[in-house]
Amino acid sequence: MAHDATHQDDGSAVKRIWSVFGILSLVTIVEVILGIIKPEFLVKTTFIYMSLLNWIFIVLTLYKAYLITWAFMHMEHESKGLRRSVVWTGLFLIAYLLFILLTEGDYIYEVYQNGQMTWDF
Amino acid sequence: MEATVARTGTEGKTWGGGKKSPLKASYGKLMMWFFITSDALTFSGFLAAYGFSRFKFLDSWPIADEVFNHFPFLHGVDAPMYYVAFMTFILIFSSVTMVLAVDAGHHMKKAKVTIYMLLTVVGGLIFVGSQAWEWKNFIKGTYGAVETTGGQILQFVNTDGERVALKDIAVDLKEDRVVHERKNGVWYSTDESTLPTYSINEIKEGFKTKNNILIRTLENDENGAKIILSREESLAYMDNRAVNVVEGANLTHNEYGPPLFADFFFFITGFHGFHVSIGILLNIIVFFNVIVGTYERRGSYEMVEKVGLYWHFVDLVWVFVFTFFYLV
The missing domain is CATH 1.10.287 (Helix Hairpins)
Structure with missing residues (x-):
């Protein structure tokens, strides 16, 4: 063991x-x-x-x-197999999630800035 | 009989099946790793959503140093981050005692495991208690603010840029104030549980008479500092926009900034605190099992190791919460 x-x-x-x-x-x-x-x-x-x-x-x-x-x-x-299944899986999925959500958040920020007259009414 | 036995040609190899365990870990430990991986994804979902909202409100997010600046017994002293740093140490240290317990378990030293498990439990309790104290300060609030029709928060500062509390602004108007109830209003409104200490009119009147008080908005200037309005602009904002008094934070109103900030604070630190509480419970169970000699009879302290994995994971999550909530 x-x-x-x-x-x-x-x-x-x-x-x-x-x-x-x-x-x-x-x-x-x-x-x-x-x-x-x-x-x-x-x-x-x-x-x-x-x-x-x-x-x-x-x-x-x-x-x-x-x-x-x-x-x-x-x-x-x-063992190498256990290490990689945990670390690589986690890192890949988290990096992907972060990339998508942060890009989207930044896009919405741009819309608030430029896409409409005002959002603070 | 021979015909039904499939020979794959991989017998005896790593993934060939049989008694061999390819990952060289016991079933229990593997399952704990499964759980930790999936739980890590849950937490990263929370933190990524926090990042999303922060990027969305990039120029109006609260500055963490100003929100979390309390330290026990130091009233009114600006102590940014000292307390969370202390909490981080407590948790890291309880991780150390946990791993020492695991190590003592490998050598079958019952007395040492007992002491280290006890220390780990105590560390966890101090951490959860500290978190409760943080929550109390956050919910109670410090200075108070007013809210605009658009849900923006306006805070008060004096001409030196120091924050001013509502109680230093308000005048007593001797108003007749009633708690708003849903039955007296539109159907989609909710009951007010308590009235704020001051009415919006009392703040507005007081603000007119105090010439040295200005409004600080949530928007950042190019240096990352919050924009402070001139006295004329401040008066106009108070007259035309301010509709609500906000004291402290809950899920819908938040004197520090966007309600989302409070929501994420409650959900992320709350979910983490829940994990810590579960961890304490598991540690207590293991602690008593060690005392009554369950693992001694079993001939292996692997259960300490499995619960230890969970405990370290909770510490790991806190490292990220600390960075993304308090530092970045």
């Missing part, structure tokens, strides 16, 4: 848990600090429809998600 894959020395597994906790905390602190000071340069720079600051938040979030899934949920010790 999965046990043989997860059996390590007591020390190394626990050490890995605490180091992952350290990284997760650090990333969260960085996010909060950036969210509070909101550096002008990062807010003003736009990169693919969004400010650089938002992209940083999203990348850091995905990094945290990766750490939680791989280290805490033991994805790194599961």
Whole structure:
């Protein structure tokens, strides 16, 4: 069973848990600090429809998600087949959903701006 | 007999069937992964819908720092995000104790599993309690606002740009106010449960007498700050557009901005809070099973691992809720 894959020395597994906790905390602190000071340069720079600051938040979030899934949920010790069926399926469907809904939302925003006399009556 | 046995030529291979488990995971763990994948899609449906609405109202969405700026025992202090950051830590830490419990389970250390499970339950309870407190602040509101005929929110600021509460504007008109009931109005209206503290006339009259108060609209200027009207424009807006007093937030009115913002807040954090509550319940059950030695007799602590997967998933979802509700 999965046990043989997860059996390590007591020390190394626990050490890995605490180091992952350290990284997760650090990333969260960085996010909060950036969210509070909101550096002008990062807010003003736009990169693919969004400010650089938002992209940083999203990348850091995905990094945290990766750490939680791989280290805490033991994805790194599961078989390749299980890992791919969960991660690839999820990522593909979510990316598709986001693409469709955000494009549509942006289109409606444009209609509100240009397509009618007023909507704030 | 031999004729009925199909030989596929894959016997003994990974996907050849028989006793071999191709994904090298037990049935229970596989099913937990099935559930997590589908639940992840439910949550991403919620968050994608939130993104849709936000893109739709791109230039008039509330700024999260201004909405969630409370911290326990610090009244009137502007504390943006500190509290959600604290909640995030609590949840990450309870994830750590959970994974430590799983690890102790692998080594069949009953006492350690017990302690770590207990810590996980406590962490979960603190988190749910914090969320309840957030909800209370959000529902109660801070400053109050007025609503226009078109459903827009107008907030009040002084000439320095600081927010002004309704109670500092209103004058007491000694009006006779009655709760609106459906039987006295059109059939599609709903009963008012309570009257706002001040009537719209009291706010309008008070606003006329206080020259240093301006209206802040929901629209952003090019720097992402909310547009503040001049005194003349503000007076005209109050005279012609303001129809309702809004205090706090519910599913139909919301002093912070579009009602959709409150709806998504209630549904997404509520759905997540519901998951956390279920997780606490499962953790408590496992905790007592550990104490009475169920897993010791079974010879495997795999149940701790399965419930742990669910618990980490709840933490994972919060990481995304935190980013998209409070940061971005």
